[in-house]
Amino acid sequence: MxxxxxxxxxxxxxxxxxxxxxxxxxxxxxxxxxxxxxxxxxxxxxxxxxxxxxxATKEDLLFEISRRGHQSAVEIIEGASRRSQDPVVRVRTMVEEFSRWHAVNSRVGRIVQYEFDALTPEHRAEIAEYRRAIEALMREALEAGVEAGVMTVSDTKGTSLALLSLSIDLVRWYHPGGSTTPDDIAALHGELAVRMVGATA
Missing domain, CATH: 1.10.10.60 (Homeodomain-like)
Known part of the structure; x- marks a missing residue:
């Protein structure tokens, strides 16, 4: 070349x-x-x-932003899920890292989470695959915790969505530079996650 x-x-x-x-x-x-x-x-x-x-279009820009954002989020969740075999630590870490990512990247997070319907059907289908992958990782961690007898969760699918929502919804109100840092949010959400799953260890 x-x-x-x-x-x-x-x-x-x-x-x-x-x-x-x-x-x-x-x-x-x-x-x-x-x-x-x-x-x-x-x-x-x-x-x-x-x-x-x-x-080619304004929507193409939105899709590229959304695709990159979701790929990054999947990598964060996958990395967090591999850090420990302890289901409780695994869930806490996944929620902490997912929340930290959304706080650090709050502007991108707001776009990828709340402009989903503006994507074309084909692009929505691709982004939905990333979302299902994230949900599946969280659900697997909950199922491992229930099987090990260290969590009390009657609905793993619903609980996985609730845990992920802790991170996703913060982009509605979080603004960088305030008194609450991404680490503060991560620690709080990690603690809330442990309580939500009724962890016994």
Whole structure:
């Protein structure tokens, strides 16, 4: 590959990232419906026409933000679930890390959680797969706890959704820079999770 080709590819990738960052800011501020392609282009310091060189539609930008956000969340949950074989520690850690991620990435989290319906059916189906994977990991940890006799959970599916909601819903009210830190939220939610599952160890 020539140096010119490599430089052009690097510039193209850099431009795509600028547009995605601008879209995050715009969607987080005005919502998907309230944001125009012109808004995104302006935040990125580009012309509206330039957006379409890299993304076919505004929805494509939303999907890419959502896809990346969900992939990152899946990695966080998977990593947390592998840290311990103790079901109680596993659930606590998963909730802590999931909450910390949503606090640190609250703007992206707000977009990926609350603009789901703005995606096309095909894109919603792909994002739904990531969500099912996250829920399945939490449900497996609860089932392990019940089987080991260290948790009291009558509905593992419903409880897994409730535990994940602790993390997901914080993006509605959390704002970085306040007196409550991501670590504070993670510790609180981890403790609440242990109480919610009736842990005995």
């Amino acid at each position: 020539s140096t010119d080709s490599a430089n052009n590819r690097d510039r193209s990738a850099s431009t795509r990232e600028r547009l995605l960052a601008a879209a995050v800011e715009a969607f987080a501020t005005s919502g998907f419906a309230g944001t125009t392609t012109r808004d995104i282009a302006s935040r990125a310091g580009m012309s509206p026409a330039a957006v379409y060189v890299h993304h």
